[in-house]
Amino acid sequence: MRTLKLTLAYDGTRFVGWQRQLEGESVQGALEAALSDLEGVPVTAHGAGRTDAGVHALGQVASTVVTFRHDAGTIIRSLNAKLPGDITVVGVEEVPDGFHARFSATDKTYRYVIAHAALPSPFLSRFAWHVPGPLDRGAMEQAAAALVGTHDFAAFQSTGTEVATTVRTLTMSTVREAVADVGHGPSGSLLVYEVRGDGFLRHMVRAIVGTLVEAGRGQRPAGTMAELLRARSRRAAGPTAPAHGLCLVEVRYGRP
Amino acid sequence: MRTLKLTLAYDGTRFVGWQRQLEGESVQGALEAALSDLEGVPVTAHGAGRTDAGVHALGQVASTVVTFRHDAGTIIRSLNAKLPGDITVVGVEEVPDGFHARFSATDKTYRYVIAHAALPSPFLSRFAWHVPGPLDRGAMEQAAAALVGTHDFAAFQSTGTEVATTVRTLTMSTVREAVADVGHGPSGSLLVYEVRGDGFLRHMVRAIVGTLVEAGRGQRPAGTMAELLRARSRRAAGPTAPAHGLCLVEVRYGRP
Numbered sequence: 001m002r003t004l005k006l007t008l009a010y011d012g013t014r015f016v017g018w019q020r021q022l023e024g025e026s027v028q029g030a031l032e033a034a035l036s037d038l039e040g041v042p043v044t045a046h047g048a049g050r051t052d053a054g055v056h057a058l059g060q061v062a063s064t065v066v067t068f069r070h071d072a073g074t075i076i077r078s079l080n081a082k083l084p085g086d087i088t089v090v091g092v093e094e095v096p097d098g099f100h101a102r103f104s105a106t107d108k109t110y111r112y113v114i115a116h117a118a119l120p121s122p123f124l125s126r127f128a129w130h131v132p133g134p135l136d137r138g139a140m141e142q143a144a145a146a147l148v149g150t151h152d153f154a155a156f157q158s159t160g161t162e163v164a165t166t167v168r169t170l171t172m173s174t175v176r177e178a179v180a181d182v183g184h185g186p187s188g189s190l191l192v193y194e195v196r197g198d199g200f201l202r203h204m205v206r207a208i209v210g211t212l213v214e215a216g217r218g219q220r221p222a223g224t225m226a227e228l229l230r231a232r233s234r235r236a237a238g239p240t241a242p243a244h245g246l247c248l249v250e251v252r253y254g255r256p
Numbered sequence: 257m258r259t260l261k262l263t264l265a266y267d268g269t270r271f272v273g274w275q276r277q278l279e280g281e282s283v284q285g286a287l288e289a290a291l292s293d294l295e296g297v298p299v300t301a302h303g304a305g306r307t308d309a310g311v312h313a314l315g316q317v318a319s320t321v322v323t324f325r326h327d328a329g330t331i332i333r334s335l336n337a338k339l340p341g342d343i344t345v346v347g348v349e350e351v352p353d354g355f356h357a358r359f360s361a362t363d364k365t366y367r368y369v370i371a372h373a374a375l376p377s378p379f380l381s382r383f384a385w386h387v388p389g390p391l392d393r394g395a396m397e398q399a400a401a402a403l404v405g406t407h408d409f410a411a412f413q414s415t416g417t418e419v420a421t422t423v424r425t426l427t428m429s430t431v432r433e434a435v436a437d438v439g440h441g442p443s444g445s446l447l448v449y450e451v452r453g454d455g456f457l458r459h460m461v462r463a464i465v466g467t468l469v470e471a472g473r474g475q476r477p478a479g480t481m482a483e484l485l486r487a488r489s490r491r492a493a494g495p496t497a498p499a500h501g502l503c504l505v506e507v508r509y510g511r512p
Contacts, residue, residue, distance in 0.1 A: 183369035
């Protein structure tokens with residue numbers, strides 16, 4: 001038996017999310033089908049982050065235990081030949097027994113892309129939330145920075161979920177400007193929210209982004225994030241930003 | 257009556273192309289439906305370039321004659337509210353009577369994007385042709401440069417089409433490297449072919465790209481493009497590259 005660590009990129013648009021569901025195509029389901037083909041019997045894969053429907057990944061990590069002996073290059077080629085075009089396995093390595101993509105993870109990095117040109121770009125409609133009108137990047141940057149550190153993030157957790165603790169530690173929370181280009185030319189100016197932490201509550205990044213956009217529009221004073229964290233009330237934070245602007249960029253293991 | 261010049265961006269993936277067809281959704285059909293809604297009676301729009309199914313645009317131009325008196329901002333907002341998310345009107349201006357998007361055009365610029373990383377990026381699958389394996393950019397650049405000038409491009413025309421002349425003038429034909437990023441992070445290194453000319457034969461850019469890739473792979477000496485042009489034989493050139501890597505970037509009018 002070998003434990004494999006797989007790194008995946010995907011366009012999450014048409015999936016019900018990472019996790020297998022009773023109905024609809026999931027990334028996990030597609031990956032397990034490809035792995036099972038190689039193994040000859042059904043194989044389970046565990047993901048580091050249970051990305052929601054429409055959420056993308058550049059560096060999702062999955063772990064699986066298999067018996068086949070192919071080398072990494074052959075595994076990558078075989079899986080990609082079986083997987084649909086919107087999922088790509090970009091890396092495979094053998095890891096020690098007991099490695100688990102989710103429980104062994106040290107931290108995760110997400111990016112959320114806001115297209116804030118007046119007009120939406122058709123090239124970005126799958127990958128960015130279009131927020132027309134002026135946004136005060138300085139205010140968003142200030143609000144974002146206030147989240148770095150160890151805090152109770154209950155204000156940014158979707159209602160109806162239960163976890164042992166809502167305390168998480170963020171080591172990065174920044175807003176920067178960028179320009180999108182798929183190669184054909186610039187297609188709109190962006191604001192990119194980048195966040196790294198030891199764990200994230202359900203819809204946490206999207207609730208943070210919805211709140212940052214309110215700060216950017218001047219609907220919420222940028223200096224009130226500490227107060228918002230203390231209040232621990234989901235209703236006091238902003239709306240949940242749509243899924244399609246979000247991407248799981250990197251999952252790290254071991255001491256950061 | 258006013259003549260309007262409309263500039264459009266679109267993700268061509270799900271369209272049968274620019275031109276109205278008996279079956280399937282066309283960009284022209286969608287634009288005409290939106291214009292007709294504003295006008296109250298059916299309106300025709302003429303496009304500068306009849307992009308094929310799957311071909312994109314950042315700067316397609318359409319002309320139309322209407323009677324409504326809305327200002328440019330209102331027209332842009334109204335049309336975009338009616339158009340599907342993969343088409344955006346990015347500009348509207350009133351132009352002199354007799355302006356025709358196609359016949360008045362001085363030149364057109366296209367870009368063709370080749371993703372040449374070993375693994376395909378799911379973020380680029382709609383916008384770039386994935387050509388794994390090494391490509392000699394110098395050879396491609398040399399072959400591309402040989403096409404600048406006035407030549408008979410019969411070797412790069414799809415068979416079965418009839419035009420008065422197959423002579424066209426290219427003023428730019430270059431290959432450069434680029435990196436794609438929709439905001440979430442780099443998703444693969446690209447080769448971008450950029451070509452500008454006074455007109456293009458059917459599938460001409462895609463046939464050129466198919467030929468340049470052969471040069472990049474060393475399957476065709478880079479110095480033989482002049483010979484290929486002289487031979488005027490479609491079979492002597494390379495295959496037609498797939499539609500989805502191509503984008504109509506700009507159409508210019510008046511003296512360049």
